[in-house]
Amino acid sequence: MMMYRKAATLLVGSFYVSAFQSGSFQTGTIIRKSPFFNSSRTSNIGTFALTSGPSFCEKCGSTLEIKIPQGDERKRHVCRNSECGYIVYNNPKVVVGAICTHSDRVLLCQRAIEPCKGKWGYPQGYLELGETTRQGAARETWEEAGVHFDPSKSELIALYNLAGMQIQTIYRVELESDEFEAGHESSDVRFVTWDDIPWDHLAFPTVQWGLEHAKNMKDEIKPTVQERTKFVTLDGQWKVEEG
């Protein structure tokens, strides 16, 4: 087994070439630290997370400082109280969603709350402790639309990465009934045909992705899983990549 590493292997694909070309990295030397997180593409997000983060230690109430903990490779919020030394690990959250259909119509909810109040989408929200992603998708559907489905009957249809802050697992499921009752987060709930989806009034880009993909897959017994990544480019623009 070979026990050396070539600097050339730092070139890690078209996503990251621009970051390397920006001069953020030395070439011809071995860099032990991961280039991924430290690329210009993602550093703004990391900085934002640090500057907008916690001020006090949740364990002892002391103030926090930003530093690289021993044995770590990135800055974290660390408790100033040396007897405590608590380290804050702030990680991306998981969002779960469900594209529910009944007789070729799809369940949509109009948002009664911000963000995007008044816009339409399928039931979705943050995954909670103690539930699986399928259960979470079913819970959100229950909370927003008063609709139950069997989580084990749902199928994974999409996996989205949003700028390193959030990942989404989206399921599809054929309902046994078209009964519903709008929850307090929804101002309206409807079953609409695929052609009647209000494409210009959807809450988030991911809602459009999910619905388009679900429409494309509606006659497929085994749907392909759509993977998409939305991120900030070096010039500050949003970009979407497949995969």
Place this chain on the structure above:
Amino acid sequence: MMMYRKAATLLVGSFYVSAFQSGSFQTGTIIRKSPFFNSSRTSNIGTFALTSGPSFCEKCGSTLEIKIPQGDERKRHVCRNSECGYIVYNNPKVVVGAICTHSDRVLLCQRAIEPCKGKWGYPQGYLELGETTRQGAARETWEEAGVHFDPSKSELIALYNLAGMQIQTIYRVELESDEFEAGHESSDVRFVTWDDIPWDHLAFPTVQWGLEHAKNMKDEIKPTVQERTKFVTLDGQWKVEEG
């Protein structure tokens, strides 16, 4: 559109039938709250998260209390300082992993740290802010084994739910080189044939799942995504379900 709900729809599949049979839920009445999180199956996990959670507000340093915030449906840690009112949302974390191969051999790392020090596995760890799941899998591979790969070349091969505390996205990738260098979290790194995988010395059950699935998929150009859920049953045992 029908605007009522039947209690019968509370029966949400074989996963949850046992929870319903345990008497945790009323039958014949309409229950607005989600049955999923409140089932006996998951309540221990939720309780654990609350009792082992934060003591002080990370925003203002005041003490926290456990209560259901207005408009919410579950208990959270909430700041006692009414001028602050910060609510703690504690969610499952994302783990990313990479099953890397080169010429029909798979990259394994021996853990130099707890838990499961001395056991073997593929590179994996918590997803960090600012990176996508593919980038995270590549970063972990770099950190643990000194191996680079192009995240865009990796393929999703498994999605695991662990007792509502963690979800894992596992990728596979064929490496362009078999060079490596053990990182400080690894006491040894090796490329082994599929038959030489130390099945009895793997770090976690999920590692075994991933490697078995990757082995089954090794000749498939487009791998199927394995979905598995590990959870605690009513009698306190671990159980694994497909999906």
